[in-house]
Amino acid sequence: MPPHQLPVSSNDFFQTLVENAAEGMLTIDENSDIVYANPAIEDILGYTPDELIGSSKMKIIPERLEPVHAAALKSYVETGNRNINWNGMELPALHKDGHEVPTLISLREHKHDDKQYFTGIIRDISERREREKQLQKQRDRLNEFADILAHDIRNPLSVAQGYTKIAQQEQNMPELEKVSNSLSRIDELIDDILILSKEGQFIGETELVNINNSVRESWNRVETHQATLQIEGDLGDIEADESRFCQILENLIRNAIEHAGKDVTVRIGKISNKDGIYISDDGSGISDSGLSKIFEHGYSTNQKGTGYGLSIVNQIVEGHGWDISVTESNEGGARFEILF
Known part of the structure; x- marks a missing residue:
């Protein structure tokens, strides 16, 4: 048997792969009716495949987004123009218990017996969204700290630098030069920390x-x-x-x-x-x-x-x-x- 030849029928082999995939898979026809769902869908949306097959895809679409989904599919079937990113779009899906699940969906189109079908690979990105929220909170706290540096520390620093210059004009003391250098270093530190916290890796228009x-x-x-x-x-x-x-x-x-x-x-x-x-x-x-x-x-x-x-x-x-x-x-x- 050649090394690339499968030991079982191709249909059985690929059916096993799909049934055991970690990602959810959902197939709809051109009327938005669900014709297939794999077991992983239940882990993501709470529905068993049998609860979904035969129903409209609107069953898992939040009500506020139903018109958008319906119009997008209808437009594509009629014109062939894609107005969404088929290679990965973030969309909320409706869980069986009513809460929304953030998902990443990749779409593929295929035909069978001259009928048009669309299969979506669905990934639950709830953990990623939660990490992003936590990172945003950290960035917000960092920006708040930067604002404190820019205002609450710089104001008394400017006063100290001003009085130091006056003292240097009136007194020839080497200690005052050291004070002035230290204050200047604090000023430089504030500049650098502001850049790190406010801008960091941010790159604007190139x-x-x-x-x-x-x-x-x-x-x-x-x-x-x-x-x-x-x-x-x-x-x-x-x-x-x-x-x-x-x-x-x-x-x-x-x-x-x-x-x-x-x-x-x-x-x-x-x-x-x-x-x-x-x-x-x-x-x-x-x-x-x-x-x-x-x-x-x-x-x-x-x-x-x-x-x-x-x-x-x-x-x-x-x-x-x-x-x-x-x-x-x-x-x-x-x-x-x-x-x-």
């Missing part, structure tokens, strides 16, 4: 962005001191959220200056034989222990750093669907590689 122009714009937005920028040739274009792409570049440039020194040379070029760019410096590099933690929230080898800059970079990169890694540059410093 467009074709010229990388060379973005590099130059980002360089001009950073306090570069005596640092030098070298752009290695034409870096091409990339489909990206331009504002957030520049944020990646700004944070990586700022990271190089903070860790490699104010006279660092930053090189940005294309990665050979790959679709991506590198941002490297000629500083002292990153220790082996630091490589594994470099993108973690709050990790920094610079006492003046917030430890959030590279974490923000990582989130924006992931939000675009890209990859980022870090290694040693040819000059012994750090080299960040972003693959598009």
